[in-house]
Amino acid sequence: MSDSNDIRAQADALCDMPLKKLNRIIKRQPIDLEFQDLVYSVRDNNAKGGWRQLLKGINGKFHSGELTAILGPSGAGKTTLLNILAGYVNVGVKGSIKINSKARNLKTFNKISSYIMQEDVVQPRLTVREALLVAAKLKLGSVVSAADKIGVIDEVINLLGLQKCSDTMSEYLSGGQRKRLVVALELVNNPPIIFLDEPTSGLDNYAIKQCVDLLQKITKMGRTVICTIHQPPASLFQTFDQVYVIASGFCVYSGSPSNLVPFLDNSGYKCPPTYTPADYVIELVHSNPQTITGLSSNIQNGRGDVITKQKYLAEPEDFTEVYKDTTVQNVVFPTTFWQQFSILLGRMLLQMSRNKSMLYIQFFHHLLSGLLLGGIYFGVGNDASQTIAIFKYCICVNVFFMYTHVMAPVLLFPLEVKLLRREYFNRWYSLKPYYLALTVASLPIMLLLGCMFLTIVYFISYQPFEGVRFFWFCAMGLSVAVCSQGLGYAIGSMFSITNGSIVGPSTLAPLLALAVYGMGYKSSIEPLMKALMSLSYLRYGMVGFCEAIFRDREPLDCAEDEVYCHYRIPEILMVDMGMANQNFHAQLLVILGFALFFRVFAYVALKYRLTSELSSKIMHVAYKVFRKE
Numbered sequence: 095m096s097d098s099n100d101i102r103a104q105a106d107a108l109c110d111m112p113l114k115k116l117n118r119i120i121k122r123q124p125i126d127l128e129f130q131d132l133v134y135s136v137r138d139n140n141a142k143g144g145w146r147q148l149l150k151g152i153n154g155k156f157h158s159g160e161l162t163a164i165l166g167p168s169g170a171g172k173t174t175l176l177n178i179l180a181g182y183v184n185v186g187v188k189g190s191i192k193i194n195s196k197a198r199n200l201k202t203f204n205k206i207s208s209y210i211m212q213e214d215v216v217q218p219r220l221t222v223r224e225a226l227l228v229a230a231k232l233k234l235g236s237v238v239s240a241a242d243k244i245g246v247i248d249e250v251i252n253l254l255g256l257q258k259c260s261d262t263m264s265e266y267l268s269g270g271q272r273k274r275l276v277v278a279l280e281l282v283n284n285p286p287i288i289f290l291d292e293p294t295s296g297l298d299n300y301a302i303k304q305c306v307d308l309l310q311k312i313t314k315m316g317r318t319v320i321c322t323i324h325q326p327p328a329s330l331f332q333t334f335d336q337v338y339v340i341a342s343g344f345c346v347y348s349g350s351p352s353n354l355v356p357f358l359d360n361s362g363y364k365c366p367p368t369y370t371p372a373d374y375v376i377e378l379v380h381s382n383p384q385t386i387t388g389l390s391s392n393i394q395n396g397r398g399d400v401i402t403k404q405k406y407l408a409e410p411e412d413f414t415e416v417y418k419d420t421t422v423q424n425v426v427f428p429t430t431f432w433q434q435f436s437i438l439l440g441r442m443l444l445q446m447s448r449n450k451s452m453l454y455i456q457f458f459h460h461l462l463s464g465l466l467l468g469g470i471y472f473g474v475g476n477d478a479s480q481t482i483a484i485f486k487y488c489i490c491v492n493v494f495f496m497y498t499h500v501m502a503p504v505l506l507f508p509l510e511v512k513l514l515r516r517e518y519f520n521r522w523y524s525l526k527p528y529y530l531a532l533t534v535a536s537l538p539i540m541l542l543l544g545c546m547f548l549t550i551v552y553f554i555s556y557q558p559f560e561g562v563r564f565f566w567f568c569a570m571g572l573s574v575a576v577c578s579q580g581l582g583y584a585i586g587s588m589f590s591i592t593n594g595s596i597v598g599p600s601t602l603a604p605l606l607a608l609a610v611y612g613m614g615y616k617s618s619i620e621p622l623m624k625a626l627m628s629l630s631y632l633r634y635g636m637v638g639f640c641e642a643i644f645r646d647r648e649p650l651d652c653a654e655d656e657v658y659c660h661y662r663i664p665e666i667l668m669v670d671m672g673m674a675n676q677n678f679h680a681q682l683l684v685i686l687g688f689a690l691f692f693r694v695f696a697y698v699a700l701k702y703r704l705t706s707e708l709s710s711k712i713m714h715v716a717y718k719v720f721r722k723e
């Protein structure tokens with residue numbers, strides 16, 4: 095209730111507010127977007143020829159200074175069309191897309207357009223103002239002074255009616271506020287063309303009106319705003335400048351909202367007075383698919399606009415002007431690699447420090463696990479009758495680092511990928527500095543808590559008071575942690591949380607089995623198994639921990655009443671466990687090699703996941719290769 099009052103109050107304030115131009119923001123050229131004979135096909139084994147056309151030769155023109163709504167029944171192809179127009183999907187697309195009558199140059203277009211996807215995820219532990227500041231730093235670069243960046247943020251906050259929640263953490267924003275924040279984040283660099291996929295989904299009618307009013311305001315500053323919308327409320331339908339209706343991949347109407355009813359009338363379909371035109375056309379094409387062909391041919395599949403008024407605020411200029419814009423000209427990103435790295439690292443560390451529950455959970459997990467493990471193996475360190483127990487203790491320490499650091503990114507990273515997708519596609523930063531910042535940001539907590547755990551288990555279990563031995567024991571533990579985290583990121587980059595939570599443990603189980611395979615069988619391990627074992631980084635961890643604890647040890651203490659202490663000399667155990675003559679430093683180096691491999695693999699997987707063009711291209715090539723075979 096209070097939330098809806100809040101929305102209402104903000105909306106009233108917004109209506110009273112004079113329309114502000116984003117005066118401090120770099121001026122951009124107006125953009126007209128035109129597409130002709132757009133066909134998009136996807137692989138479908140059930141379809142004729144093995145391909146299914148999702149868009150069937152559609153045409154259209156969206157103007158600057160106009161708010162265009164793409165309407166249609168569910169599954170009509172609205173998101174598909176928006177993905178293609180925004181440049182998010184390119185492979186499998188035929189036809190032409192023009193910007194101000196010139197063929198679209200995707201690289202330049204990506205720099206000047208913004209795509210707000212349906213998932214309106216935001217950085218949870220930043221206030222609205224902080225989130226905007228990060229966006230401004232990344233998107234405006236050092237060309238714009240710090241004072242002007244603050245000015246831009248204030249203007250955007252006012253424009254989008256976010257004043258009252260400007261100091262609220264993003265995770266506590268209402269659905270409508272979150273959507274406005276996502277729009278605000280993309281507005282800071284004043285993109286001349288903005289795509290929004292279902293910006294009104296999940297909002298009540300009042301919030302939808304507020305959202306559409308906002309889009310109108312943005313549009314009237316000369317931008318081209320194109321959004322998909324499921325079924326606009328009757329009161330809002332007329333507020334769009336242009337509606338573009340698609341059904342089953344065909345365009346069945348393109349033009350001003352007021353002309354939809356006469357168009358349907360002329361095509362032989364009378365809109366009953368009890369219906370809104372949008373509801374009627376959607377129901378018509380849904381209930382009677384034959385109408386699609388007739389309507390589509392009457393509108394020439396989008397070629398014949400039915401527009402009564404054309405009210406551009408600014409005449410679109412030649413697209414070559416856009417290249418003269420200093421922020422676009424030959425600049426890949428407005429900020430350098432290291433600027434991006436430091437801004438992103440700062441954002442990650444700030445959010446981590448605010449995630450108190452996560453910090454407490456991690457702290458107590460390490461503390462309690464250390465006390466438990468230390469307690470189980472209390473005082474075994476120099477006891478010759480407990481050499482096997484010390485060996486099991488090494489396995490436990492290895493397993494602790496493996497599970498702790500693999501499973502956390504497997505479960506958490508997929509959420510981060512959703513956030514990353516929008517920012518990366520809208521060219522806030524490149525993936526390399528992001529990935530480096532991600533790696534560096536996780537290190538302090540990992541190293542600190544890892545050392546705490548290792549100290550507890552080392553000393554409670556009475557391992558030798560030798561600085562060098564303790565150092566190598568810690569080095570091995572932290573290396574296994576870094577390596578496991580890399581594996582976790584690799585899995586988290588490739589799979590959703592659901593799939594990752596299955597893939598993670600199913601990857602770890604064989605790795606663990608291979609790590610301990612053959613222990614107690616001396617040299618009787620088959621060559622194939624030896625080769626497989628060499629693929630398990632945990633095996634190197636196992637050997638490394640045993641080496642750190644057992645190598646160059648004085649004979650262990652044997653109880654006076656003990657007649658024979660078989661493993662008094664730990665090297666005998668190492669021989670029995672198939673770990674004789676191993677080099678500790680070699681184990682450490684191999685683990686670090688695995689860590690590097692997993693990190694690079696995770697980076698490539700992430701790039702593949704984020705770049706739909708790259709993934710589609712690979713799928714296309716793979717399909718062609720297999721088809722030939």
Ligand SMILES: Nc1ncnc2c1ncn2[C@@H]1O[C@H](COP(=O)(O)OP(=O)(O)OP(=O)(O)O)[C@@H](O)[C@H]1O
Nearest residue numbers: 136137148166167168169170171172173174175324
């Ligand atoms: N990559 C793909 N492979 C196969 N089919 C796809 C692919 N992408 C989309 N489709 C199919 O294309 C059709 C159009 O999908 P799209 O998401 O564009 O619909 P939409 O109009 O946005 O629907 P909604 O309003 O429900 O979001 C759907 O039937 C969908 O299943």
